[in-house]
Amino acid sequence: MNIINRDIFDQIVAYLEHHDDSLKIKKMLYCLCTGRWERNKDFLDSINCYHFAEYVVKEIDTHEQLKEKLFTLLKSVNKPQEYVGIAKIIYSALGQIYPDFHRLYSNDLGAQQLRATQPSEPVPEVKSTAIEFDAFELRQKVMSYSNPLRVKTMLHMILHPEEFLDSRKINQHLLDALLIEFINKYPKIQEVEELLSEAVELLDDVEEYGKAATGLIQSLMTVYSVSTKPVGMALA
Numbered sequence: 001m002n003i004i005n006r007d008i009f010d011q012i013v014a015y016l017e018h019h020d021d022s023l024k025i026k027k028m029l030y031c032l033c034t035g036r037w038e039r040n041k042d043f044l045d046s047i048n049c050y051h052f053a054e055y056v057v058k059e060i061d062t063h064e065q066l067k068e069k070l071f072t073l074l075k076s077v078n079k080p081q082e083y084v085g086i087a088k089i090i091y092s093a094l095g096q097i098y099p100d101f102h103r104l105y106s107n108d109l110g111a112q113q114l115r116a117t118q119p120s121e122p123v124p125e126v127k128s129t130a131i132e133f134d135a136f137e138l139r140q141k142v143m144s145y146s147n148p149l150r151v152k153t154m155l156h157m158i159l160h161p162e163e164f165l166d167s168r169k170i171n172q173h174l175l176d177a178l179l180i181e182f183i184n185k186y187p188k189i190q191e192v193e194e195l196l197s198e199a200v201e202l203l204d205d206v207e208e209y210g211k212a213a214t215g216l217i218q219s220l221m222t223v224y225s226v227s228t229k230p231v232g233m234a235l236a
Contacts, residue, residue, distance in 0.1 A: 001061050003054065003097060012093045017049045024086045025049070031073055032056050053094060063098040067091055071198060080202045085161035133183065133223045135176045141222075146215025147208070148175055154199045154213060155182050189224040193217060 003009050016025050026044045029052040031037050038044055060066045070087040074080040142151055155178040156170045186192050196213040203209045 001057055001098065003057055005097075009054075009057075009097060012096065013050045013053050016053065016090070016093055019089065021086055021089070022049070024083065025090060026052070028070070028073065028083060028086055028090060029053060029056060032069060033059075037077075057094060057097050063091070063095040066095060066098070071201075074202060081157065081161070084157065084202065088161065135180055138179055138219060138223060139176050141219040142175065142179070142216060145219050146212045150209055150212035151175065151216050152178060153203070154196060154209065154216070155179070157199050157202070158182070158195050159185070183220070183223060187224075189217075189220065192220065192224070 016022065016029075019025055023041065023044055026047045026049060027038060029049065030044070030047060033052050033055045056066070060069060070091055074083055074087055077083055142148060152170060152173065152175050156173055159178065159181055160169065160173075182192075186195065196217065200206055200209045200213050
């Protein structure tokens with residue numbers, strides 16, 4: 001794909017180049033371009049993000065294809081959880097180059113920082129509308145239909161990828177709170193099914209997490225069948 005707005009592209013590259021996780025970002029970009037994971041830190045430090053980012057955008061025609069490429073790349077990593085957040089940063093940044101890019105991970109730190117670097121052309125956000133539901137009743141359904149610990153793990157992985165490797169962080173989150181956060185951030189059941197499917201593929205025990213995801217979706221169906229309301233119902 002041709003890069004139409006070079007000014008925006010230059011800002012995006014500068015953001016990626018100076019990001020706190022620039023080394024991992026370069027590693028993923030390099031692998032997208034060459035098909036090889038580079039572990040030499042000195043070599044990665046010497047890489048200019050501009051040429052690799054430009055190559056990625058020119059070779060990948062749509063933002064959906066970019067997402068698929070990143071997801072495929074994650075499955076080839078020994079510890080994909082380490083790079084879920086990095087993939088989101090790259091997708092949120094380079095995705096803006098594509099004319100058909102409509103969705104950002106608006107609550108991710110990377111996307112927030114990126115928007116701050118582009119005051120002249122802010123990226124439109126999709127604002128989610130809170131859904132009214134009884135969190136206690138939903139938790140009971142989840143515990144009936146699924147494995148609550150596996151559900152917590154999947155939700156935590158999707159909502160807080162930067163904390164995913166730290167099991168203590170998972171334990172600090174209540175299932176009720178994760179469910180409320182997840183539903184209000186992703187108000188469309190189609191998006192929920194897609195995110196859970198991707199999460200299952202990245203976890204070790206695909207079969208068991210697949211069962212947990214199916215049970216969670218079954219529990220959520222009544223919630224998503226309710227009309228959206230201005231304010232969500234939280235626990236007292």
